[in-house]
Amino acid sequence: MTGTLAVYQKELASYFRSPIAYYVVAVFLLGTGYFFLYNVFLTGETTMAATFQNMGILLVTLVPVISMRLFSAEFSAGTAELLLTLPLEPWQIVVAKYLGAVTILVLMTAATVVDLVPLYLFGTPETTTILAGYVGFVLLGMACLALGLFFSTLTHNQIVAALITAAVLLGLWFVGHLQSFQRSDALRGLFGYLSFAQHFTDFIQGLVRTEAVAFYLVVAAIALTLSAGYLQWRR
Amino acid sequence: MTSDSAVITLEAVSKRYGSRTVVDDLSFTVDEGEIVGFLGPNGAGKTTTMRMIAGFTAASTGRVRVAGYDMATQNVEAARLIGYQPERPPLYDTLDVSAYLRFVARAKGVRRAAVPAELERVIVACHLEAVVRREIFKLSKGYRQRLGLAQALLGAPQVLLLDEPTAGLDPGQIQETREVIRAFGEHHAVLFSTHILAEVTLICRRVAIINHGRLLAIDSPSALRRAQEETHRVSLQVSGPSTEVRDALLSVKGVIAVDVHAMPDNAGLLAVDCRVEPRQGLEAAIARAVTHRWDLHRLERQEPTLENVFLQYVKTRPDGA
Numbered sequence: 374m375t376g377t378l379a380v381y382q383k384e385l386a387s388y389f390r391s392p393i394a395y396y397v398v399a400v401f402l403l404g405t406g407y408f409f410l411y412n413v414f415l416t417g418e419t420t421m422a423a424t425f426q427n428m429g430i431l432l433v434t435l436v437p438v439i440s441m442r443l444f445s446a447e448f449s450a451g452t453a454e455l456l457l458t459l460p461l462e463p464w465q466i467v468v469a470k471y472l473g474a475v476t477i478l479v480l481m482t483a484a485t486v487v488d489l490v491p492l493y494l495f496g497t498p499e500t501t502t503i504l505a506g507y508v509g510f511v512l513l514g515m516a517c518l519a520l521g522l523f524f525s526t527l528t529h530n531q532i533v534a535a536l537i538t539a540a541v542l543l544g545l546w547f548v549g550h551l552q553s554f555q556r557s558d559a560l561r562g563l564f565g566y567l568s569f570a571q572h573f574t575d576f577i578q579g580l581v582r583t584e585a586v587a588f589y590l591v592v593a594a595i596a597l598t599l600s601a602g603y604l605q606w607r608r
Numbered sequence: 609m610t611s612d613s614a615v616i617t618l619e620a621v622s623k624r625y626g627s628r629t630v631v632d633d634l635s636f637t638v639d640e641g642e643i644v645g646f647l648g649p650n651g652a653g654k655t656t657t658m659r660m661i662a663g664f665t666a667a668s669t670g671r672v673r674v675a676g677y678d679m680a681t682q683n684v685e686a687a688r689l690i691g692y693q694p695e696r697p698p699l700y701d702t703l704d705v706s707a708y709l710r711f712v713a714r715a716k717g718v719r720r721a722a723v724p725a726e727l728e729r730v731i732v733a734c735h736l737e738a739v740v741r742r743e744i745f746k747l748s749k750g751y752r753q754r755l756g757l758a759q760a761l762l763g764a765p766q767v768l769l770l771d772e773p774t775a776g777l778d779p780g781q782i783q784e785t786r787e788v789i790r791a792f793g794e795h796h797a798v799l800f801s802t803h804i805l806a807e808v809t810l811i812c813r814r815v816a817i818i819n820h821g822r823l824l825a826i827d828s829p830s831a832l833r834r835a836q837e838e839t840h841r842v843s844l845q846v847s848g849p850s851t852e853v854r855d856a857l858l859s860v861k862g863v864i865a866v867d868v869h870a871m872p873d874n875a876g877l878l879a880v881d882c883r884v885e886p887r888q889g890l891e892a893a894i895a896r897a898v899t900h901r902w903d904l905h906r907l908e909r910q911e912p913t914l915e916n917v918f919l920q921y922v923k924t925r926p927d928g929a
Contacts, residue, residue: 375714375715375717375719375720376714376715376716376717378714379711379714379715380711380715382711382714383700383703383711383715386702386703386707386711387700387702387703390702390703390743391702450698450699450700450701451694451696451697451698452698452699452700453664453698454659454662454664454692454694454696454698455692455694455698455712455759456698457663457664458662458663458664458683458687458690458692459687459715459716460684460685460687460688460715460716460717461684461687461715462684608663608664608665608666
C-alpha cells in the first residue's frame with residue numbers, strides 16, 4: 374500500500390512539475406468555456422446538455438496527452454528499470470499510475486463547475502441532470518484513460534502511444550454513426566453498444582443507467598488488466 | 609555450485625530474444641560479504657544478466673535466485689533485498705533530488721518516520737549534499753550517476769547490483785564510489801560490471817569474465833593472472849640502432865616477439881617491449897645480449913596485467929569454445 378501510494382504521489386508530482394497538466398487543464402477549460410458561452414448565451418437555454426456533449430469530444434482528444442507518458446516515458450527514460458524492480462506487483466503500479474491520471478481528470482472536471490455559476494444565477498437548471506452529466510463525464514474519462522494507459526505500455530514512444538490512443542478513442546466515439554449504414558440488427562446493436570458517445574448521451578439526459586455505468590467501468594477494468602498482464606508478460 | 613552463504617545464485621541461466629541468445633547457460637554465485645566484478649566487452653550479456661538478477665526480465669531457461677527467492681516467481685518479495693543501479697541511471701528529470709529519493713524510499717517500503725534518516729545516509733554516502741534541492745535535469749553526469757547509486761542503497765538492501773557505476777565519473781568521484789562499494793561489500797553481496805580493469809583488481813575478491821553470453825572464467829584477479837602466464841613481458845630501454853637491437857633480442861632463446869620504438873623525449877634511446885616465455889632467468893639472458901654492445905638503461909619484468917588476461921580470454925575463446 375505504501376509503495377502504491379508512493380508511485381501515485383510521484384505520478385502527480387511528475388504531472389505538475391511538467392507543463393502537461395497545466396496545458397491539458399488550460400486547453401480543456403478554454404474549450405469548455407467557449408462551448409458553454411456559445412451554448413448558453415447564444416441559445417438562451419439554461420442547460421449543460423450541449424456543453425457536456427462538446428466536453429466529451431474535447432476529452433477524447435485530450436486524454437491521449439494525459440495518458441501517453443504513463444508508461445512510454447518510463448520506458449524511454451530508463452526509469453522502468455527502477456519502477457518494475459520495486460517491491461510492487463505490476464497491477465499495483467498500473468493502479469497507482471491510473472489513479473494519478475484520474476486525479477488530473479477529476480481536477481479538470483471540477484474546474485468546469487465555474488460555468489455553473491451564471492447558470493444558477495440567471496436560470497433554474499435541473500441539478501440532478503447536471504450531476505448525472507458529470508458522473509457520466511468522469512466515467513467516460515476513466516474508460517478513455519485506461520485505454521490510453523494500455524497503449525502506453527506497448528511502446529517506448531510517447532507520440533506513438535498518443536496517436537494510437539487518439540485513433541482508438543475517436544473510433545469508439547464515432548462508431549455509433551456506423552449504425553445507420555447497417556442492415557443487420559446484430560451489427561447495429563454492437564456499434565451502438567460500443568459507442569462511447571451513445572452511453573454518454575444517456576447521462577447527459579439525466580439518466581444514470583446501470584448498463585452505461587457498467588460499460589465504462591468494464592472497459593476500464595479490461596484495459597487495466599491487460600496492461601498489468603502485459604507488463605508481467607514482457608519480463 | 610550453490611554454497612551456503614551464496615546470496616546470488618545463477619543456475620544454467622539463458623536468455624533468448626527470438627532466435628538470438630543473449631545469455632547462454634550462465635552459472636555462478638555471489639556470496640555474502642563478497643564483491644564480484646563482472647567483465648566483458650560491450651554486448652557480452654552483462655546488462656541482460658544484471659536485469660535478470662534484478663527481476664526486470666525473466667530468464668528463458670535456468671534459475672536465478674536472490675537470498676533464496678526464485679526470481680521467476682518471487683521477484684516482488686526479493687525486490688526488497690535488492691539495490692539495483694541500471695546502466696542508465698533511472699531518474700525522473702522533473703523531480704528534485706530529495707523528492708526523487710523520498711519516492712524511491714517510500715516505494716521500497718521504508719517507513720515514513722525512517723525516511724529522513726535514510727535519505728541523509730545515502731546523500732552523505734554518495735556526496736550529494738550540494739544538490740539536494742536541485743532538479744534532476746540540471747544535474748551533471750557525475751551527479752546523475754551518483755544519484756543512481758544512492759537510490760540503489762536506499763532501504764537496506766542485502767544485494768547490490770551495479771551496472772557500470774563509475775562510468776562518467778571523474779577520478780575523485782570514482783575513488784569515492786569505490787569506497788561506497790567496498791564498505792557495502794564488507795557485509796553484503798555486490799555484483800558490479802565495469803570497463804576499468806584496475807577497479808576490479810582494487811576492490812573485487814573475484815572476477816567473472818563473460819563474452820557472447822557465456823561465462824569464460826570466474827576466479828580471483830591474481831589467479832586469473834597466473835592462469836595466463838604466456839602474457840609475460842620484459843620491457844627495457846637501450847641506446848642503440850633499432851634493427852640491430854631487435855635482431856639481437858630475437859636471437860635470445862625464449863623471446864617470442866620484440867617491439868621497438870624510439871623514446872619521444874630522449875633521442876637515441878629506444879623503448880623495447882619483448883613478449884617472452886614464462887621461464888626463469890630470461891631477464892639475465894636478455895641483459896647479456898644487450899649490454900655487451902650497447903648501454904642498457906633499464907630492464908623490467910612486467911607481470912601479466914588483467915588487461916592482457918581479459919583480452920586473452922575474450923580473443924582466444926570465441927563462442928562455443
